[in-house]
Amino acid sequence: MEISELDLPAGVLTRPLADGAALAEELAGRVAEVLRQAIDSDGRASLLVSGGRSPVPFFEALSARELDWSRVQVGLVDERWVAPDQDGSNEALVRRHLLRGPAAAARFFGLYQPAASLEEAARLAGRSLAELKRPVDAVVLGMGEDGHTASLFPGSPNLAQALAGTGAEPCMAMHAPVAPHPRISLTWPLLARARLRCLAIQGPAKLETLRQALRADPLRMPIRAFLGDGLEIYWSP
Numbered sequence: 001m002e003i004s005e006l007d008l009p010a011g012v013l014t015r016p017l018a019d020g021a022a023l024a025e026e027l028a029g030r031v032a033e034v035l036r037q038a039i040d041s042d043g044r045a046s047l048l049v050s051g052g053r054s055p056v057p058f059f060e061a062l063s064a065r066e067l068d069w070s071r072v073q074v075g076l077v078d079e080r081w082v083a084p085d086q087d088g089s090n091e092a093l094v095r096r097h098l099l100r101g102p103a104a105a106a107r108f109f110g111l112y113q114p115a116a117s118l119e120e121a122a123r124l125a126g127r128s129l130a131e132l133k134r135p136v137d138a139v140v141l142g143m144g145e146d147g148h149t150a151s152l153f154p155g156s157p158n159l160a161q162a163l164a165g166t167g168a169e170p171c172m173a174m175h176a177p178v179a180p181h182p183r184i185s186l187t188w189p190l191l192a193r194a195r196l197r198c199l200a201i202q203g204p205a206k207l208e209t210l211r212q213a214l215r216a217d218p219l220r221m222p223i224r225a226f227l228g229d230g231l232e233i234y235w236s237p
């Protein structure tokens, strides 16, 4: 199956690439272009990225792009509630693969803080985002084969609140039944209102997930809440 075979909503743009390396370079070029434009027009730019396994080539391609990185804010769409020196930390992944070389000059907004509870950690994370430029200039989402994105997982007790357009909280504690770690996730309003919204997915399984998500309720496949006008989907086999 090819991404062109999906009956995507009007306004969703697709960028089919030959392989993962081409996807990483194409996405890095697009994000760098938007960040440059934001710096030119606003004096600064904000970027939110996803964790997981597949973003590493994109991180490394973006870190090599010529940008005034000192004017770029880099944050996460979600975090596992583990310290940066522990396995699974998205902060560690971004610091290792993106914030290196000239890109190390970017201002990083982490979501992890020690706290008495996940809910308190999410509240502190929300406060730490106060200086994040909004609307965010660029968001890069990934997707799991269950249709989760960020840490908006099906079956999470407060998923409906996190997807609601009225959410006052920029991020929330997510007790996802299937995720190996307790999570903190940014909520739909902050992610969906970004100027550039990209979804980066690879392989036939995720294409099938996307096909199913088109007909699904967002509470069952949260990625559905993001399949709207202006989304750019970067896909490779």
Ligand SMILES: O=C(O)[C@H](O)[C@@H](O)[C@H](O)[C@H](O)COP(=O)(O)O
Pocket: 050, 051, 052, 053, 054, 055, 077, 078, 079, 080, 090, 141, 142, 143, 144, 148, 149, 150, 151
């Ligand atoms: O913290 C995370 O894991 C991510 O933010 C998550 O939403 C990720 O994008 C998907 O789980 C896909 O992960 P892969 O890219 O590893 O398939």
